[in-house]
Amino acid sequence: KVSLVILAAGMGSRYGGLKQIDTVGNNGESIIDFTIYDAIKAGFSKVYLIIRKEHEAAFEQSLVRHIRPFVEVEYVFQDKDDLPEGFVCPEGREKPWGTTHALWACRKQVKEAFMICNADDYYGKDAFTSMFKFLQESVDDQNYGMVGYRLRNTLSDSGTVSRGVCEIKNDQLDKIVEIAKIKREGEDIVYLNSNDVWEALPYESLVSMNFWGFTPNVFTLAEKQFIAFLKRDLEGNPMKCEHVIPTMIGETLHNEYKLHVLASENTWFGVTYQEDKPYVVKQFETFKEEGIYPFNLWEVKDE
Secondary structure (H helix, E strand, O other): OOOEEEEEEOOOOOOOOOOHHOOOOOOOOOOHHHHHHHHHHOOEEEEEEEEEEHHHHHHHHHHHHHHHHEEEEEEEEEOOOOOOOOOOOOOOOEEEEEEEHHHHHOOOOOOOEEEEOOOEEEOHHHHHHHHHHHHHOOOOOOEEEEEEEHHOOOOOOOOEEEEEEEEEEEOOOEEEEEEEEEEEOEEEEEOOOOOOOEEEEEEEEEEEEEEEEEEHHHHHHHHHHHHHHHHHOOOOOOOOOOOOHHHHHHHHHOOOOEOOOOOOOOOOOOOOOOHHHHHHHHHHHHHHHHHOOOOOOOOOHOO
């Protein structure tokens, strides 16, 4: 038994709302509907949704009540006040602590091998099939996995994006660096370096889109790195500092595990910005016209 964990507790500051359940399908679906549908088809039998407690009713109404007949669903609540012993959330902080903290929030509930991904990204069916096979056959405490995408297939036309840019050796992750402010500029892909100069990145670079395969042993790793982060960054930026999974991987890679890379040639798309939405809506409409998805994903058991 392997499970799907979905990161859905973000605030959507660039998008301007709760983008995790914003409607993009022509039958009222959000991207997360298609993610769960693809995961069920691949063989996943349980879904954990990491959300903020105050969003539970919205998720239940728009998503979970439709999918419960098809798959076991459990909420995991990411609470900014849930911190390792010895730490207290600064007064006035509203921002969540990032995806490493969200991963750590699962520690009391997730007891089986699992994959974790973003709620607002469309990954393609092949990614779930590949990760399910990896989790069934290859994952253990010394061997984790990720699905990587070509940088050229992961950009937004509406603004810059952040990506975990990977270096691969023998199908294993050798290095990952989280790079912010990546965009297309003419025929090139560039990012704003530490000297505030736009520098080119290779088109074919593999990047992390937060599509990982782990065992529960990763929660111990996440706690260790999150504590180190709090000791290092909390005092200097108490309202906005955060720690993300690609950074956690980059800090610990080679020390405790190997990370196997399953490369995908699919085109990623998502709703980083509100301006991305019309393109995403059109993509799902086309997928249905081509028969990749039925008009009503959850029709059989809903009737």
